[in-house]
Amino acid sequence: MLLYIHGFRTTKISQNASLIKKYYKDRVIVSNHSTVPTQAIKDLEEIIESQNITGIIASSLGGFYATYLSQKHNLKSVLINPSVIPYETTTKYLGENIKDNGEKFIWKDEHLSMLETLKIDKVDLKLDNFFLFLQRGDKVLDYRYADDFYLGAKLIIEDEGDHKFEGLDRYLEEISDFLDLLQIAPL
Numbered sequence: 001m002l003l004y005i006h007g008f009r010t011t012k013i014s015q016n017a018s019l020i021k022k023y024y025k026d027r028v029i030v031s032n033h034s035t036v037p038t039q040a041i042k043d044l045e046e047i048i049e050s051q052n053i054t055g056i057i058a059s060s061l062g063g064f065y066a067t068y069l070s071q072k073h074n075l076k077s078v079l080i081n082p083s084v085i086p087y088e089t090t091t092k093y094l095g096e097n098i099k100d101n102g103e104k105f106i107w108k109d110e111h112l113s114m115l116e117t118l119k120i121d122k123v124d125l126k127l128d129n130f131f132l133f134l135q136r137g138d139k140v141l142d143y144r145y146a147d148d149f150y151l152g153a154k155l156i157i158e159d160e161g162d163h164k165f166e167g168l169d170r171y172l173e174e175i176s177d178f179l180d181l182l183q184i185a186p187l
Contacts, residue, residue, distance in 0.1 A: 002028040002179065003053045005044060007060030008083070008090060011101045015164050016059050016080060023172050029053070031062070035105045037114035040065060048073055055179035060141065060163065061086050068118045070129050078131045078175050080165045081138050084145040087115040125152045131178045133168065135161025154178065 004020045006012060012021075012030040021030055029051055033043040044065060047053060056077040058066035063082020070077040083089060093107045123130065130153035134143040140163040147157065156171065 001051050001053050003044070003047055003051070003056045004028055004030045005033070005056060005058035005062030005066050006031060007062050008086070008093070009097055009099050010059070011099050011103070013101055014059070016168060019169060019172075020057055023169075028057075033065075035099075035107070035111075037065075037111055037118060041068065041118065044069060045073075048075070057175065057179075058082065059165075061090070063146075064115070064118070067120055067123060067130075071120055071124060074127060074129065076129045076131075076179050078133070078178065079146070079150070080133045080168065081135065081141055081143065081163050082132065082146050082150075083141055084149045087112045087119070089141060090115070123150060123153075125150070128154070130154065131175070132156070133165050133171065134158070135163075135165050137161040137166075138163045 002024055004017055006014050006017050012032050017030045020028055029047055031044060033040040048069065056066045056070060056075055058077060059080040061083045063079040064086050066077040066079060069075060090107065091112060095107065096104055097107055098104055130150055132146060132150050132153055132155045134146055134157045136143055137160040
């Protein structure tokens with residue numbers, strides 16, 4: 001079973017979540033985790049343990065969470081324009097925010113501190129657990145941080161594009177191969 005982890009101000013109805021759900025059907029659980037980082041990790045770990053999760057696909061802040069979870073649980077993770085330093089990049093969102101489903105939430109300084117406690121200083125690339133998708137046209141996060149942090153991981157990097165990773169559907173079969181989905185069930 002796969003887990004899809006959405007980004008900061010998105011939900012299970014985001015564009016990438018919808019694409020992943022449509023493609024992987026009943027072999028993926030799309031997270032509906034808390035906006036509070038420590039609770040988000042608890043929510044995601046509960047899914048990992050109760051649903052026998054074998055791989056993760058994640059976007060943006062979800063990629064930061066996936067990195068932490070991948071290292072802790074030795075799970076393969078596909079990261080789409082992942083956030084590497086969200087405790088810095090989300091400071092501009094302090095205060096009230098609105099998710100893509102219209103739900104409001106408050107982002108606080110204490111949430112930034114929580115994110116710092118989840119920071120991985122260096123990923124263990126010997127496990128071959130990471131496959132990155134970066135687009136240089138991402139106006140939300142600077143792709144170079146992820147390119148440097150995951151140096152040596154499997155990588156697709158494209159010019160132009162956007163934060164959602166325009167054209168992700170072109171790579172779904174390659175993602176399936178990386179996550180060894182044939183061991184779960186044939187597509």
